[in-house]
Amino acid sequence: MAVGPWQVVAILVIIVLLFGAKKIPELAQGIGKSIKIFKKEVENDDKTGEENKEKIEKKDEKQ
Numbered sequence: 001m002a003v004g005p006w007q008v009v010a011i012l013v014i015i016v017l018l019f020g021a022k023k024i025p026e027l028a029q030g031i032g033k034s035i036k037i038f039k040k041e042v043e044n045d046d047k048t049g050e051e052n053k054e055k056i057e058k059k060d061e062k063q
Contacts, residue, residue, distance in 0.1 A: 019027060 016024065
C-alpha cells in the first residue's frame with residue numbers, strides 16, 4: 001500500500017496544526033541531529049566490532 005500525494009499533504013497539514021509553523025524548523029533540526037548522532041554511533045560500533053574480531057583472531061592464533 002503506497003502513500004499517495006494527497007495523503008502526504010494531509011499529514012503535513014496535521015503536523016502544522018499540531019506543532020505550529022514556528023516549531024517545525026526546531027523539530028526538523030532536532031531530527032537531523034538525532035540522525036547524525038545515530039549514524040556516528042553505528043559507524044563507531046562497526047569499528048569496535050572489527051577491533052574485537054581482530055583481538056579474538058590473534059588469541060586463536062596464539063593457542
